[in-house]
Every structure is written in C-alpha cells, then in structure tokens.
Amino acid sequence: MKTALTLLTALCLVSGPALAGESPSPAGAEVYFVNLEDGQTVHSPFTVIFGLKGMGVAPAGVDNEVFENVGHHHLFIDAGLTPEIAETGIPADEHHVHFGKGQTETTLDLPPGDHKLQLVFADPAHVPHNPVVASDEITIHVR
Numbered sequence: 001m002k003t004a005l006t007l008l009t010a011l012c013l014v015s016g017p018a019l020a021g022e023s024p025s026p027a028g029a030e031v032y033f034v035n036l037e038d039g040q041t042v043h044s045p046f047t048v049i050f051g052l053k054g055m056g057v058a059p060a061g062v063d064n065e066v067f068e069n070v071g072h073h074h075l076f077i078d079a080g081l082t083p084e085i086a087e088t089g090i091p092a093d094e095h096h097v098h099f100g101k102g103q104t105e106t107t108l109d110l111p112p113g114d115h116k117l118q119l120v121f122a123d124p125a126h127v128p129h130n131p132v133v134a135s136d137e138i139t140i141h142v143r
Contacts (some may be wrong), residue, residue, distance in 0.1 A: 005106070048107075058070035058072065086132055114139055117140060118138070119134065
C-alpha cells in the first residue's frame with residue numbers, strides 16, 4: 001500500500017504540469033482593441049470593444065481538446081501580464097476582468113486619470129495560451 005501511495009504521488013508530481021496544460025495558440029493569432037488607441041482621451045463610462053484574429057471565442061469551461069484554438073477575453077486594468085500569470089492563470093479581481101461568457105465588449109466606468117489597459121486571450125481554464133495572445137498595453141486618459 002505504501003508503494004502504491006508513493007507511485008501515485010510521483011505520478012501526480014510528474015503529470016501535474018501536464019494536467020495544468022498549455023493550450024497552444026496558432027501562428028498569427030492576435031487580440032487587440034477595436035475602438036481604443038494608446039494615448040486616447042475618453043469620458044467615463046466608455047465602451048471597450050475586443051478584436052481577435054486567428055482564434056475563436058468560446059465560454060469558459062468548454063473542452064479545449066474538443067474545440068481547438070478557442071478561449072475568452074480578459075481585460076487587465078492597471079495591471080501587467082507577469083510570467084507567473086502566464087504560467088498559472090489569470091486571477092479574478094478588479095484589475096483582471098474575465099469575460100467567460102464569450103463577451104466581446106464591455107463598458108468601463110473608471111475614475112479620472114491615466115489607466116493602463118491590456119487584453120489577454122486565455123484558454124477555458126483562464127490560462128494564457130502558448131505563445132501568449134495579448135494586445136499591446138495602452139494608456140488611456142479618463143476625464
């Protein structure tokens with residue numbers, strides 16, 4: 001029994017990273033802001049429209065082994081894409097907004113001032129694809 005438990009533990013340690021998985025992104029896939037540009041001034045509330053090329057939008061939870069090259073949008077607000085997030089997944093908080101129902105736009109109501117925005121496309125488990133599909137980070141000025 002002890003040997004079986006040891007083998008099971010070893011298997012979990014070896015296969016754990018594989019189970020977390022990396023959803024591949026196809027060459028040329030990109031995500032971008034349709035209606036915003038770096039340095040743009042907006043009045044709050046304002047609409048943000050997400051653009052996507054080379055992949056498909058699907059709700060969170062779909063089987064990405066059945067449906068290839070799909071995911072959903074995440075909007076980073078005043079937060080950067082770190083190597084840790086790229087490996088482990090995108091947190092859900094006021095700086096990392098998930099659009100797990102497959103939404104392709106949203107309305108933001110941000111306080112006046114400069115804000116950094118970035119779109120990150122991630123797999124159904126909220127883990128960025130490999131290679132990462134992310135927009136350039138833009139700065140907008142909210143009035």
